[in-house]
Amino acid sequence: LAKTTQPISMDSYEGQEVNITCSHNNIATNDYITWYQQFPSQGPRFIIQGYKTKVTNEVASLFIPADRKSSTLSLPRVSLSDTAVYYCLVGGAGGGNKLTFGTGTQLKVEL
Amino acid sequence: DSGVTQTPKHLITATGQRVTLRCSPRSGDLSVYWYQQSLDQGLQFLIQYYNGEERAKGNILERFSAQQFPDLHSELNLSSLELGDSALYFCASSGRQSGSGNTIYFGEGSWLTVV
Numbered sequence: 001l002a003k004t005t006q007p008i009s010m011d012s013y014e015g016q017e018v019n020i021t022c023s024h025n026n027i028a029t030n031d032y033i034t035w036y037q038q039f040p041s042q043g044p045r046f047i048i049q050g051y052k053t054k055v056t057n058e059v060a061s062l063f064i065p066a067d068r069k070s071s072t073l074s075l076p077r078v079s080l081s082d083t084a085v086y087y088c089l090v091g092g093a094g095g096g097n098k099l100t101f102g103t104g105t106q107l108k109v110e111l
Numbered sequence: 112d113s114g115v116t117q118t119p120k121h122l123i124t125a126t127g128q129r130v131t132l133r134c135s136p137r138s139g140d141l142s143v144y145w146y147q148q149s150l151d152q153g154l155q156f157l158i159q160y161y162n163g164e165e166r167a168k169g170n171i172l173e174r175f176s177a178q179q180f181p182d183l184h185s186e187l188n189l190s191s192l193e194l195g196d197s198a199l200y201f202c203a204s205s206g207r208q209s210g211s212g213n214t215i216y217f218g219e220g221s222w223l224t225v226v
Contacts, residue, residue, distance in 0.1 A: 012187055034215075041199065042219060043115075043220050046214060099144065101146075101153055102153070
């Protein structure tokens with residue numbers, strides 16, 4: 001299982017770009033990298049997923065270097081409502097894997 | 112709305128009792144996962160089922176058990192409850208599309224309070 005390491009917390013201000021990096025040194029060949037957002041007492045919500053290089057959707061970008069040992073979630077122009085815990089999850093498709101979440105990063109956005 | 116439905120949303124019960132939490136996965140999803148999240152804690156993986164068969168097991172207590180039925184819904188049974196079992200229990204599902212990586216979609220959770 002690929003263990004992930006993220007910063008425990010980050011602070012930002014509204015309108016800034018936030019980059020959260022996740023380390024996953026022992027990522028396997030068939031592992032994907034997925035990021036989730038979780039608000040208090042709610043289920044984690046899928047943000048973005050990638051395998052290599054760069055992926056962008058309407059809410060975020062995901063940068064993955066060639067060695068895939070880390071990934072960076074980029075949130076453009078954050079707002080107060082982006083205050084949440086962000087989890088990086090590394091794992092393969094299908095069954096048989098435990099899809100274990102790390103400790104996550106508590107992002108706090110202020111005015 | 113993720114498409115994953117969990118019931119009940121809230122449950123209060125006494126120590127020593129037994130409860131059953133229910134999960135309906137997204138339409139067509141074959142995998143169901145159960146996670147436990149205690150107050151201010153991370154998501155602890157409990158168990159995974161795939162098309163009715165247990166596929167992976169995490170740090171699930173012996174007092175806890177789960178199963179996935181032919182219609183793919185799943186139940187998590189918690190028995191001999193202790194105060195420390197108070198937590199949010201999440202169900203998640205995946206597997207609707209091939210090649211979809213490990214995208215799992217979470218329900219809104221069942222909040223269990225043991226008193």
